[in-house]
Amino acid sequence: MNTANTALLSVQHLSWHADSQLILDDISFTIKKGSFTGILGPNGAGKSSLLRCLYRYVKPDSGSVQFNQQDIWQQYDAYQYAQDIAVVLQETPTHFNLTVHDVVALGLLPHKGLFTREQASDRLKIDCAIKQVGLADKNLQNFEHLSGGEKQRALIARAIVQTPSLLIMDEPTSHLDVRYQIQVIELAKSLGITVIASFHDLNLASAMCDQLLVLDKGKLVEQGSPQAVITSEMLSNVFGVCAQVSLHPQHKVPHISYFYGYDIKEKTAESRALPHV
Numbered sequence: 001m002n003t004a005n006t007a008l009l010s011v012q013h014l015s016w017h018a019d020s021q022l023i024l025d026d027i028s029f030t031i032k033k034g035s036f037t038g039i040l041g042p043n044g045a046g047k048s049s050l051l052r053c054l055y056r057y058v059k060p061d062s063g064s065v066q067f068n069q070q071d072i073w074q075q076y077d078a079y080q081y082a083q084d085i086a087v088v089l090q091e092t093p094t095h096f097n098l099t100v101h102d103v104v105a106l107g108l109l110p111h112k113g114l115f116t117r118e119q120a121s122d123r124l125k126i127d128c129a130i131k132q133v134g135l136a137d138k139n140l141q142n143f144e145h146l147s148g149g150e151k152q153r154a155l156i157a158r159a160i161v162q163t164p165s166l167l168i169m170d171e172p173t174s175h176l177d178v179r180y181q182i183q184v185i186e187l188a189k190s191l192g193i194t195v196i197a198s199f200h201d202l203n204l205a206s207a208m209c210d211q212l213l214v215l216d217k218g219k220l221v222e223q224g225s226p227q228a229v230i231t232s233e234m235l236s237n238v239f240g241v242c243a244q245v246s247l248h249p250q251h252k253v254p255h256i257s258y259f260y261g262y263d264i265k266e267k268t269a270e271s272r273a274l275p276h277v
């Protein structure tokens with residue numbers, strides 16, 4: 001298959017400095033239309049910085065980000081790009097006195113502008129999205145009174161209303177309990193659009209993603225399928241942990257069991273000797 005035709009996003013030789021420190025170092029990858037990509041890496045590896053470059057919040061010092069074969073800085077304006085990209089961040093924004101309906105309606109802003117009145121067709125779209133994320137009974141509730149998981153689902157509903165081609169999520173599950181973590185990622189996956197999300201839960205990323213990118217100290221050190229990327233060597237080299245990688249009993253994707261209280265080198269050698277499930 002010709003990847004040039006199926007790539008929605010292409011990042012080439014992207015580098016970015018902040019305070020004269022190199023934060024992102026010569027990063028190149030492509031994202032296929034309709035795929036779900038996970039960005040992994042230890043604290044401070046550059047995941048959020050990379051995502052900020054993708055949603056046009058930060059301009060790289062060198063290299064390019066192409067969306068639909070067009071450079072997002074040279075050939076798109078901010079307004080046009082905002083129509084195509086939806087962003088869900090880990091810290092939910094404060095929306096004082098806005099109902100769930102009002103927050104979800106904000107997804108229409110990039111298409112309509114601030115002072116356009118809501119029409120019946122808009123209301124239908126908003127209600128459908130709220131139903132899709134399972135919040136129909138909270139429609140008129142104050143957004144601030146939702147639980148963390150419900151807030152994330154409302155923000156995904158806002159993204160659904162926006163009808164983007166690409167959904168970018170920066171650690172969308174970091175404050176959620178395990179049920180909401182799975183629910184929020186499965187919901188994003190069910191939209192059938194291209195999704196890029198950063199993760200700290202490597203097993204969740206392995207289960208949900210088609211492609212993984214691993215950052216370490218600003219460099220892209222691994223990329224490929226979960227099968228190719230999630231290995232005990234990578235976990236030792238990048239995350240500094242001892243772990244055994246086996247197959248998940250349900251989906252047969254790599255599943256990590258962490259070891260505790262061992263010296264990394266000693267345990268990595270030992271775990272290699274263990275039979276994989």
Ligand SMILES: Nc1ncnc2c1ncn2[C@@H]1O[C@H](COP(=O)(O)OP(=O)(O)OP(=O)(O)O)[C@@H](O)[C@H]1O
Nearest residue numbers: 018019021023041042043044045046047048049050
């Ligand atoms: N605007 C900035 N000015 C200076 N340093 C920055 C800026 N943005 C990011 N950094 C630095 O870049 C490095 C990468 O930060 P980033 O938030 O991208 O990492 P991350 O992989 O998302 O980390 P975490 O998993 O902890 O959220 C950190 O050392 C951070 O302090």
